[in-house]
Amino acid sequence: MDAFYASVEQRDHPELRGKPLIVGGHEKRGVVVAASYEVRPFGVRSAMPMARAVKLAPHAIVVRPRFSAYSQASDQVFGIFERYTPLIEPLSLDEAFLDVTASVRLFGAPADIARRIRAEIAKEVSLPASAGIAGVKFVAKMASDLAKPNGQREVPTADTVAFLAPLPVSRLWGVGPKTEESLRAAGLRTIGDVAARDVRWLEDRFGSSGRGLWELAHGIDPREVVPDRAAKSVGAEDTFDEDLEGLEALRPNVHDQALRVGRRLRRAGVKGRVVQLKLKFADFTLITRRTTLAEPTDDGQVLYRAALELLERAHGHRPVRLTGVSAQELDTGAAQLGLFSAPPPRSAKLNAALDKIAERFGSKAVTTADIVGGEEQPPGDPRNKKR
Numbered sequence: 001m002d003a004f005y006a007s008v009e010q011r012d013h014p015e016l017r018g019k020p021l022i023v024g025g026h027e028k029r030g031v032v033v034a035a036s037y038e039v040r041p042f043g044v045r046s047a048m049p050m051a052r053a054v055k056l057a058p059h060a061i062v063v064r065p066r067f068s069a070y071s072q073a074s075d076q077v078f079g080i081f082e083r084y085t086p087l088i089e090p091l092s093l094d095e096a097f098l099d100v101t102a103s104v105r106l107f108g109a110p111a112d113i114a115r116r117i118r119a120e121i122a123k124e125v126s127l128p129a130s131a132g133i134a135g136v137k138f139v140a141k142m143a144s145d146l147a148k149p150n151g152q153r154e155v156p157t158a159d160t161v162a163f164l165a166p167l168p169v170s171r172l173w174g175v176g177p178k179t180e181e182s183l184r185a186a187g188l189r190t191i192g193d194v195a196a197r198d199v200r201w202l203e204d205r206f207g208s209s210g211r212g213l214w215e216l217a218h219g220i221d222p223r224e225v226v227p228d229r230a231a232k233s234v235g236a237e238d239t240f241d242e243d244l245e246g247l248e249a250l251r252p253n254v255h256d257q258a259l260r261v262g263r264r265l266r267r268a269g270v271k272g273r274v275v276q277l278k279l280k281f282a283d284f285t286l287i288t289r290r291t292t293l294a295e296p297t298d299d300g301q302v303l304y305r306a307a308l309e310l311l312e313r314a315h316g317h318r319p320v321r322l323t324g325v326s327a328q329e330l331d332t333g334a335a336q337l338g339l340f341s342a343p344p345p346r347s348a349k350l351n352a353a354l355d356k357i358a359e360r361f362g363s364k365a366v367t368t369a370d371i372v373g374g375e376e377q378p379p380g381d382p383r384n385k386k387r
Contacts, residue, residue, distance in 0.1 A: 001077065001121075002128045002149040004094035005034035008073050009063055011126050020060040024050045025241030033065045033241050037149050050241075065241050067253070070094075071260060076125045082267075083120075084113055089225045090264070097137055099225035111154050118152065136221035138173060139164070160219030165192030172216050174209065182206070183213075191217045228268035229332075233276070236260040237324025243282045245319045247312065254311055255304050257325040262300025265327055271296035272327025275306040279314060280322035289314045296331055303327060 001007065005023045010016045020039035024032045030050040042057040054060065074093040081088050084107055087099035100113050107113045114131035121129045128150035132143025135157045142164065147153040155163045168190060169175055169183045186205055188194050194202070195217035202210030215221070228234050236257040244250055254277070265271060273296045280286045289310040297303065307325045 001094035002130055003034055003036050005065060005070055006036040007127050008070055010036065012069065016061060020057055022053055022060045022062045023065050024053065024062060025064065027051055027054050029243065030241045067238055068256060071256065073125055073127060077121055080117055080120045080124065084117060087225050087227050089227055097225045114152050136219060137223055138216055138221040139219050142167065142171060161195055164217060164219060165190060165195065167191045169194060172213055174212065228264050229270055233326045233328040234261055234264050234272065234330065235324055235326025237278060237322060239322045243319035243321050250311060250315065250320060250323060251308065253323050254307050254325060257323065258304035258307050259300035261325055261327050262298055262303055265298035270330040270332055271298045272330050274328040275303055276326045276328055277307045277310040277314065278324035279320055282319035282321055287314060
């Protein structure tokens with residue numbers, strides 16, 4: 001998806017369309033959650049401190065994030081993906097890898113499938129989307145990035161090395177600022193420079209990561225698309241625009257994440273036995289806490305109760321920057337039924353009904369009071385600032 005959070009705000013509030021828009025929090029303590037394409041020419045980017053962003057673009061409109069609106073839009077988009085393939089590997093609310101190898105006979109060439117998906121997202125969700133088509137994940141991701149906004153690009157296998165060659169080395173997965181500096185010091189400024197080097201030379205200079213860099217530079221990426229059904233865990237997490245303090249502020253976010261995980265588990269037909277809570281504090285300290293359930297579940301409320309117990313023990317009254325909930329040790333839940341097996345719990349019927357409502361009307365058509373109460377205000381609210 002393209003500038004996803006900002007695009008949702010511009011969709012829901014037409015007065016924001018075509019305007020430089022920053023989705024973010026407090027101007028002194030917060031970070032930029034999303035930046036519209038109209039504000040990017042001024043240097044504003046996601047994850048940038050808000051204080052810097054408003055200095056770069058003092059005329060920009062700043063709105064507070066509405067994570068439940070983004071979650072609802074995400075559910076709609078992933079529902080469209082599922083019409084074309086069950087092999088979907090979510091990367092975030094707004095990004096995924098799709099393996100359409102087995103879908104070609106039904107829906108046409110991969111580029112045609114991408115066009116159909118993007119058209120359906122535009123029609124049904126009213127959001128722009130971009131797509132990259134390639135034989136491997138890394139190249140598809142690069143193609144998608146270069147197709148933004150609202151475009152698509154296909155890279156035939158034979159053209160892979162030439163396509164990657166002019167891109168900066170910072171585009172290679174695993175290359176952070178320190179590695180980029182080392183690569184540049186060795187005279188490697190583009191991916192093509194890396195591809196031109198002998199793999200042994202790279203291994204001598206950069207150790208075991210040298211071969212990985214060489215392989216990516218040649219478009220070699222053997223990783224398969226891993227859908228939720230085959231994944232080792234299913235999770236959801238959010239980084240907040242401002243650090244949150246206290247259980248009352250954290251509970252609705254953890255609740256929403258647990259419900260999102262439950263929906264994904266049911267969609268994939270799997271259940272999780274272990275619940276993990278992830279917390280990142282204001283000082284960037286990251287901790288995880290796990291608990292094992294009596295039996296596997298795909299019920300978001302069960303996941304939430306387990307995650308809440310972990311939260312109450314772990315948060316320590318410290319400001320929190322990120323929370324995440326995941327279900328682990330997944331199985332299909334297809335235990336053998338005995339002659340007098342207990343019927344499915346009432347929650348299973350309720351969840352099935354809620355899933356049908358969500359498929360038709362969005363995940364927030366029916367939700368819980370704490371999540372609604374924790375929702376951020378829309379752009380018309382006086383707490384949002386137009387600069």
